[in-house]
Structure formats: C-alpha cells, structure tokens
Amino acid sequence: MDNKKRILNIKIITLFPNFIENFVEGFGIVKRAIKLKLLKISSVDLRKFGLGQRQVVDGRPYGGGVGMVLRADVIKKAIELAQKIKNQKPKIKIRTILLTPQGKPFKQIDAVRLAKYDHLVFVCGRYEGFDERVRSFVDEEISIGDYVLMGGELPALVISEAVMRLRPGVLGKDESSVGESFSEAMLEYPQYTKPEILEIKDLKLKNKKIKVPKVLLTGHHKNIEEWRREEALKRTKKRRPELLN
Numbered sequence: 001m002d003n004k005k006r007i008l009n010i011k012i013i014t015l016f017p018n019f020i021e022n023f024v025e026g027f028g029i030v031k032r033a034i035k036l037k038l039l040k041i042s043s044v045d046l047r048k049f050g051l052g053q054r055q056v057v058d059g060r061p062y063g064g065g066v067g068m069v070l071r072a073d074v075i076k077k078a079i080e081l082a083q084k085i086k087n088q089k090p091k092i093k094i095r096t097i098l099l100t101p102q103g104k105p106f107k108q109i110d111a112v113r114l115a116k117y118d119h120l121v122f123v124c125g126r127y128e129g130f131d132e133r134v135r136s137f138v139d140e141e142i143s144i145g146d147y148v149l150m151g152g153e154l155p156a157l158v159i160s161e162a163v164m165r166l167r168p169g170v171l172g173k174d175e176s177s178v179g180e181s182f183s184e185a186m187l188e189y190p191q192y193t194k195p196e197i198l199e200i201k202d203l204k205l206k207n208k209k210i211k212v213p214k215v216l217l218t219g220h221h222k223n224i225e226e227w228r229r230e231e232a233l234k235r236t237k238k239r240r241p242e243l244l245n
C-alpha cells in the first residue's frame with residue numbers, strides 16, 4: 001500500500017472539542033497509533049473563530065424559522081486553519097468533509113476511499129445546522145444514517161474510526177480488518193470461542209447445549225475456509241441480500 005508508514009492527520013471542527021479529546025484519550029488503539037506516528041487527531045475549536053467579544057458563531061435563519069444556524073464566514077476561517085498542517089509536504093492529499101444527514105450515506109467503501117488521504121478535515125454542524133454556503137467550502141457531504149443527531153461530532157468520530165483502522169499498522173497483530181463484514185460486499189462469517197459446548201439454563205430455551213460447529217475443531221484449513229465462505233454467503237443472502245448485487 002502506498003500510504004504505508006504515512007501519518008493520517010484528522011482535524012475535526014467543532015463547538016465541543018472535549019468530545020474529540022475524550023475519544024482520543026479513551027482508546028488504547030488510537031493512543032498507540034498516535035504514539036507510533038501513524039495518526040494525529042485533534043479538534044479545531046469553532047468558538048475561537050467567533051465574531052466579537054462574545055465569539056458569536058451562529059445566527060437566526062433568514063426568512064424566519066426555529067433555532068440557530070452556524071455562520072458560513074466563521075466556518076470558512078476554521079476550515080482554512082484546519083487544512084494547514086505544520087511542515088506540510090507539497091503533495092499531501094487532503095479531503096474536507098461536511099457532516100450532514102443530507103449527505104451521501106457512509107459505507108465501508110467510503111472508509112476505504114478516505115483511508116487513502118493524508119489529511120481529513122471534518123466540519124461538524126450543531127443546532128439547526130449551517131448556512132447553505134458552507135457546502136461550497138467542502139469536498140463532500142456525508143451522512144452516517146437516516147436519522148438526525150444533535151451534532152456532527154459522533155458522525156465525524158464514526159467515520160474517523162472506520163478510516164483509521166484501515167491504515168497500515170493501526171490495528172495490532174491481534175486485530176485485523178481482513179475478511180470483515182463489507183470487505184467483500186458480504187457480511188462476516190459466524191465466529192466462536194471457548195467454551196466448545198455452551199450450556200444454557202433458560203426457561204425459554206429449556207436447558208440447552210449449544211455447540212461450536214464441528215468443522216471449526218478439525219484444524220482442516222481448507223474445509224474451514226469453505227465453511228466460512230458458505231456461511232458468510234448464507235448470512236448475507238438472508239440479512240442483506242442487496243449487498244450481493
């Protein structure tokens with residue numbers, strides 16, 4: 001992969017920088033990737049670009065309506081700063097993404113695509129959203145699903161996590177993104193660990209023994225591979241048939 005050993009720089013423009021800091025602090029894998037210089041993730045505090053003494057970042061919508069809308073001029077200044085990084089190399093690949101429920105639905109294929117960039121800038125909306133003109137400052141708009149959240153911070157972190165785990169070296173040797181759900185337009189096969197026989201004492205199930213499928217205990221790699229492929233296919237057909245198209 002051409003991005004081997006290259007650092008992925010993520011900057012998240014937000015009114016709530018704590019959100020991002022807590023995420024970075026909370027996860028061992030993320031901290032390790034930062035230490036190994038595979039990843040940099042930080043927030044850009046939108047409030048700092050606010051106007052006047054009160055650092056105003058929003059305004060009432062023209063034409064009336066409820067709630068407040070983030071100002072385009074304030075966001076523009078934050079984007080300009082977020083796009084700059086220290087000692088920037090000339091050929092750096094940068095992508096600026098606006099989080100909005102009106103954006104393109106996020107898929108694993110987008111994570112793969114975004115993992116090829118060196119620098120990702122996320123713009124998080126809040127309140128009723130942002131001034132329409134913000135759309136002209138970004139490269140793309142992404143939604144994480146057909147529901148409305150209170151802000152773009154969780155979507156930005158969802159996308160960041162899906163992207164960063166695809167970068168070489170970010171996952172330790174015990175984790176892997178190979179063969180996972182969606183990596184081949186299919187869901188993953190069923191996984192089992194100890195105990196080999198699970199005894200369940202449950203009124204509904206009645207005392208039941210649930211066994212690990214025999215093939216997984218044989219050590220026969222070819223048969224196991226085949227079984228996993230068949231199970232993945234069966235599962236995808238049943239749960240997400242549209243993926244197979």
Ligand SMILES: C[S@@+](CC[C@H](N)C(=O)[O-])C[C@H]1O[C@@H](n2cnc3c(N)ncnc32)[C@H](O)[C@@H]1O
Binds near residue numbers: 099101127147150155
């Ligand atoms: C309350 S929402 C505003 C929704 C806006 N009024 C609309 O109907 O499109 C505030 C912000 O949360 C973020 N957001 C909410 N739901 C989202 C989703 N499903 N995907 C991505 N971002 C979302 C966006 O940044 C949005 O600007």
